[in-house]
Amino acid sequence: xxxxxxxxxxxxxxxxxxxxxxxxxxxxxxxxxxxxxxxxxxxxxxxxxxxxxxxxxxxxxxxxxxxxxxxxxxxxxxxxxxxxxxxxxxxxxxxxxxxxxxxxxxxxxxxxxxxxxxxxxxxxxxxxxxxxxxxxxxxxxxxxxxxxxxxxxxxxxxxxxxxxxxxxxxxxxxxxxxxxxxxxxxxxxxxxxxxxxxxxxxxxxxxxxxxxxxxxxxxxxxxxxxxxxxxxxxxxxxxxxxxxxxxxxxxxxxxxxxxxxxxxxxxxxxxxxxxxxxxxxxxxxxxxxxxxxxxxxxxxxxxxxxxxxxxxxxxxxxxxxxxxxxxxxxxxxxxxxxxxxxxxxxxxxxxxxxxxxxxxxxxxxxxxxxxxxxxxxxxxxxxxxxxxxxxxxxxxxxxxxxxxxxxxxxxxxxxxxxxxxxxxxxxxxxxxxxxxxxxxxxxxxxxxxxxxxxxxxxxxxxxxxxxxxxxxxxxxxxxxxxxxxxxxxxxxxxxxxxxxxxxxxxxxxxxxxxxxxxxxxxxxxxxxxxxxxxxxxxxxxxxxxxxxxxxxxxxxxxxxxxxxxxxxxxxxxxxxxxxxxxxxxxxxxxxxxxxxxxxxxxxxxxxxxxxxxxxxxxxxxxxxxxxxxxxxxxxxxxxxxxxxxxxxxxxxxxxxxxxxxxxxxxxxxxxxxxxxxxxxxxxxxxxxxxxxxxxxxxxxxxxxxxxxxxxxxxxxxxxxxxxxxxxxxxxxxxxxxxxxxxxxxxxxxxxxxxxxxxxxxxxxxxxx
Numbered sequence: 001x002x003x004x005x006x007x008x009x010x011x012x013x014x015x016x017x018x019x020x021x022x023x024x025x026x027x028x029x030x031x032x033x034x035x036x037x038x039x040x041x042x043x044x045x046x047x048x049x050x051x052x053x054x055x056x057x058x059x060x061x062x063x064x065x066x067x068x069x070x071x072x073x074x075x076x077x078x079x080x081x082x083x084x085x086x087x088x089x090x091x092x093x094x095x096x097x098x099x100x101x102x103x104x105x106x107x108x109x110x111x112x113x114x115x116x117x118x119x120x121x122x123x124x125x126x127x128x129x130x131x132x133x134x135x136x137x138x139x140x141x142x143x144x145x146x147x148x149x150x151x152x153x154x155x156x157x158x159x160x161x162x163x164x165x166x167x168x169x170x171x172x173x174x175x176x177x178x179x180x181x182x183x184x185x186x187x188x189x190x191x192x193x194x195x196x197x198x199x200x201x202x203x204x205x206x207x208x209x210x211x212x213x214x215x216x217x218x219x220x221x222x223x224x225x226x227x228x229x230x231x232x233x234x235x236x237x238x239x240x241x242x243x244x245x246x247x248x249x250x251x252x253x254x255x256x257x258x259x260x261x262x263x264x265x266x267x268x269x270x271x272x273x274x275x276x277x278x279x280x281x282x283x284x285x286x287x288x289x290x291x292x293x294x295x296x297x298x299x300x301x302x303x304x305x306x307x308x309x310x311x312x313x314x315x316x317x318x319x320x321x322x323x324x325x326x327x328x329x330x331x332x333x334x335x336x337x338x339x340x341x342x343x344x345x346x347x348x349x350x351x352x353x354x355x356x357x358x359x360x361x362x363x364x365x366x367x368x369x370x371x372x373x374x375x376x377x378x379x380x381x382x383x384x385x386x387x388x389x390x391x392x393x394x395x396x397x398x399x400x401x402x403x404x405x406x407x408x409x410x411x412x413x414x415x416x417x418x419x420x421x422x423x424x425x426x427x428x429x430x431x432x433x434x435x436x437x438x439x440x441x442x443x444x445x446x447x448x449x450x451x452x453x454x455x456x457x458x459x460x461x462x463x464x465x466x467x468x469x470x471x472x473x474x475x476x477x478x479x480x481x482x483x484x485x486x487x488x489x490x491x492x493x494x495x496x497x498x499x500x501x502x503x504x505x506x507x508x509x510x511x512x513x514x515x516x517x518x519x520x521x522x523x524x525x526x527x528x529x530x531x532x533x534x535x536x537x538x539x540x541x542x543x544x545x546x547x548x549x550x551x552x553x554x555x556x557x558x559x560x561x562x563x564x565x566x567x568x569x570x571x572x573x574x575x576x577x578x579x580x581x582x583x584x585x586x587x588x589x590x591x592x593x594x595x596x597x598x599x600x601x602x603x604x605x606x607x608x609x610x611x612x613x614x615x616x617x618x619x620x621x622x623x624x625x626x627x628x629x630x631x632x633x634x635x636x637x638x639x640x641x642x643x644x645x646x647x648x649x650x651x652x653x654x655x656x657x658x659x660x661x662x663x664x665x666x667x668x669x670x671x672x673x674x675x676x677x678x679x680x681x682x683x684x685x686x687x688x689x690x691x692x693x694x695x696x697x698x699x700x701x702x703x704x705x706x707x708x709x710x711x712x713x714x715x716x717x718x719x720x721x722x723x724x725x726x727x728x729x730x731x732x733x734x735x736x737x738x739x740x741x742x743x744x745x746x747x748x749x750x751x752x753x754x755x756x757x758x759x760x761x762x763x764x765x766x767x768x
Contacts (some may be wrong), residue, residue: 025440026602033318033465034230035413038223038293040197040213042314051192054106055185056100059088069567074129087115087179090169095176097169099183101127104473109193110186111153111167117142118177124170131162139172148181156193159241162684191216194239194306202431203308205237206275207289209425209437209453212310214239217275217297219247223312228256228286230316232293233274237308246305248297252281255292261285267632268297268307278461284439317464322549324407324613325469325541326605328378329534330371330420331477331571332556334364334580336531339595345490347532350539351584354552358586361625363599364559365651369571369578370643371420372428374557375472379403379430380722381606381621383639385714385754388723390645392422396429403606404433404508406618407468415467417454420445428725434470448473448537456544471541476527476560476570479513486529487522497522509568523569524562544579547590551612555602564690572642574649574658575691579640583625587612591629598628599635599651638710644756647675650710653685657706662753678763680707704767 052623090097111125120143126136158164169180194200194214202209212235215221236250248269254262263736266279285293293312299305337341339355340362367377372392373384378404384390387400404414416437418424424439425431438454440446455471475482491497502518511523542548561567561577571578583602607622638651647660658681682703684689696703 004560024334031318032320032322034312034316035411035462035465036225036230036316038225038312038314040223040309040749042197043220043222043294047176051110051186051188053184054108054187054364056182057185058182059180087181089179090171091175091177093175094173095171097180098166099169100166101164101185103163105164105185106187107158108187109155109190110157110188111137111155112184112186113153113169113180114148114184115178115180116146117144117179119145121171121173121176121178123176123178124152124171124172125155125167127161127164127167128160129163130165131755133161133734140594142178148676154193156240159190160243160499161586161719175727190241190304190306191219193241195309197221202425202434202437203310204424204426204441205308206273207221207438207441208276209431209439210235210276210310211435212237212308215250215295215297215307215309216303217246217299217301220294220296221309222295223293225283225291225314225373225534225663228291230283230314232281232283232312233279233315234312235278235308235310236266236268237276237310238274239306239308241306242269242274243301243305244269246301248299248301248307250304250307250309251298252279253283253292253295253296254283254286255294256286257289258287261291264345267299270314280390296672299354308599315462315465319464319551320707321464321546322412322466322613323459323469323546324412324467324609325471325547325550325552326378326403326609327538327552327554328375328470328472329476329556330474331560332531332534332582333476333559333562333577334556335581336476336528337582337584339584340582344528345497347489348535348663350535351554351582354542354554354584355595358552358584358590359594359626359629360598361583361585361596361600361628363597364555364581364583365579365599365638365640366556366581367601367603368638368641368643369558369574371557372422373641373643375423375428376400377603377607378555378557379470381603382720382722383603384641385639385648385717386720388719388721389732390641391643394723395427395724396432397722397724398429400720401619402430402433403609403620404468404470406433406615406620407608407613408433408435410466410613410615410618411613412466413462413467415455415458416470416472417451417458418470418472419448419451420477423472439752445474445477448475448534452537452541455541459544459546467546473534473537473628475530478511478529478560480523480569482526482529482533487526487528489525489532490499490528491522491525495519496592508566509563511569520563520568527560527562527569545713549634551585551587551609553583553585553605553609555583555605564692574640574642574647576656576685576689579649585612585625594629598631599638600625600628601638639710639713648714648754649711650706650713651685652706652709653683655702655706656683656685656691657681657703657710659707659710659755676763678759678761680763680767682706683723707767711755715757717754736750 122139122141124139126134128134134156137155140151197213200211200213203212250266250268252264258730295309297305297307335344336346338346338348338352339360366374368374368384370392373389376387376389376396380387380400389396408414408553414434416434418439421440421444423430425437431437437687451471497517497519499518501676558571559578559580564577565573565575567573581602604622604625608625609622610618610620611624641648646662646664647658649658660675660679663677664675678705680696681694682696683700684695
């Protein structure tokens with residue numbers, strides 16, 4: 001439910017609404033632009049089509065060879081066939097099974113392997129041609145030992161290959177052991193390989209994703225406009241199905257009541273790599289009546305051609321640029337902001353200025369200590385306990401209502417630029433509701449300068465239109481690499497952090513990306529340098545006039561431990577180091593320079609941004625953070641969960657309690673303290689803000705009270721169906737996470753399984 005606007009917030013939002021009136025009166029009044037997205041429909045119905053099996057290859061009994069079987073139905077293709085004795089047993093390190101494909105085999109774009117595996121391992125399938133061309137499917141991790149499996153590999157890129165000589169089944173696993181029974185080669189209708197008109201999707205072309213649909217040369221698309229005002233805007237690109245020989249042209253036709261009024265043809269494809277191109281057509285001169293918009297793909301090829309049509313909308317710019325920006329600074333500790341006044345030697349002049357222009361929240365916590373669960377909560381306003389996303393592998397399901405969708409429904413253009421690959425839409429589901437999204441494509445992370453540049457470039461495309469931006473930076477995340485200039489800001493110039501005369505760093509504290517370092521102050525200095533570097537990049541974004549005049553919120557998904565509690569340069573455990581985060585809001589009419597000491601939770605930031613934008617009626621959970629400015633009401637408990645749901649915590653008043661839900665043992669790649677299942681830790685924040693002195697034995701009554709609050713919260717979970725674990729076997733995602741330093745085996749179970757109230761272990765018995 002939307003948050004309630006109390007009197008202080010009502011005054012602020014009323015002032016903002018006056019400054020950003022949707023429809024002004026008089027010659028000098030501001031007018032808000034509108035962005036009306038087109039609803040595209042096929043110009044004519046197409047016959048239903050279904051996949052067909054073009055070839056079924058089965059292992060010959062007792063021969064180890066292959067034989068061609070009859071064509072099979074789609075249903076039979078997904079059934080496990082053959083007996084174990086007829087299977088081809090494949091074992092060894094990096095094995096390759098190569099199956100020749102003759103010229104008589106019809107085209108196919110999908111391979112289904114029927115097999116069983118002896119243990120967890122990874123398999124991949126690729127098609128190869130005579131000139132060394134290769135089309136590779138996405139590698140898949142197989143775990144269900146001994147069970148018959150039908151594993152599907154999509155090879156959409158095969159439409160570009162002139163000839164197929166065969167397919168290879170490979171395994172990058174250290175040791176592979178599987179039994180292959182049969183292989184089906186499937187020809188799916190090509191039209192099913194691009195988004196359908198009634199199901200637009202975020203499609204990546206190059207490093208940029210845009211919401212679009214597929215346009216086929218045998219199926220024009222149409223839309224109707226009620227009135228011919230503004231300009232028609234859209235993007236277009238060749239798709240993964242587009243072939244150079246298609247030589248296609250995108251034709252746009254606008255028909256008004258009096259007949260065809262406008263035609264335009266745009267070439268598709270070119271010599272360079274695929275990319276999105278933009279087009280804009282004025283609707284002036286078409287009259288005031290209804291306008292028919294028609295998109296056609298013209299081609300010289302006898303086969304259907306396909307392109308992508310993105311973001312078709314009618315833009316009617318206003319005289320103001322309504323802008324809402326949400327920045328999430330990954331792994332940013334609350335005390336590493338100058339305005340915090342925490343005694344940390346850190347330079348953040350831009351963030352300090354932002355706080356002077358707006359509101360700074362001095363005591364803010366996040367919902368989790370890891371990237372994806374925390375961002376999912378920020379974008380849904382729902383805690384990880386209920387979203388079901390409590391690790392970096394599980395993604396957000398399409399049915400979840402998001403902050404971007406709320407702004408999009410209100411007519412905003414929605415833009416997302418992220419700096420880590422695990423937040424790409426295909427890896428996280430966080431792209432839903434965004435018209436555009438950009439992310440690193442060929443590496444796990446990127447510098448925030450590139451992310452900021454994408455946003456600044458995009459804003460030029462939407463002058464006079466309301467825009468919501470989510471910008472995610474990854475600079476402060478390990479490995480800290482701000483460059484010598486920024487690292488030396490916080491490290492003496494006359495010291496050598498690799499001086500061999502210094503004692504070796506214990507392995508538990510040694511960063512795996514810098515194993516030769518002898519002075520850990522150097523690592524901390526590099527972390528600080530990353531924060532200062534980011535501060536300068538964000539200043540460049542804020543220099544854009546529409547951004548500076550709009551609503552700007554900054555927070556972090558979690559903090560970072562720099563050695564406390566035996567955790568070095570990571571954010572594994574739930575302590576203030578890892579869940580306390582910065583939170584700053586600046587907006588027109590803000591009470592400049594306000595410092596809010598009342599504790600808050602950044603899960604409420606989405607609700608606050610909507611309220612500030614005048615969208616108080618938009619359905620989205622949470623409370624307005626600005627209520628904390630004048631509130632004297634005591635704050636209720638603030639809860640957090642750790643990655644993999646190993647532990648959970650509660651902050652209530654001056655007390656902080658951690659309940660360890662699962663046993664965790666120290667590992668070389670993730671050093672940290674051993675914890676027992678259901679162990680409890682209690683800290684008094686007023687006298688021990690770093691939570692160094694555990695009072696669980698000294699203050700048993702207080703521990704029992706807070707533990708009861710936390711357990712009641714766990715048992716009252718209201719799980720949604722929003723979690724999506726389909727990425728659990730995505731080898732590229734797992735590889736990227738490993739390169740970013742995340743454990744890929746920290747998987748969370750259902751929140752209903754997090755705590756057993758009937759447990760009789762020593763810790764639970766103590767608190768009965």
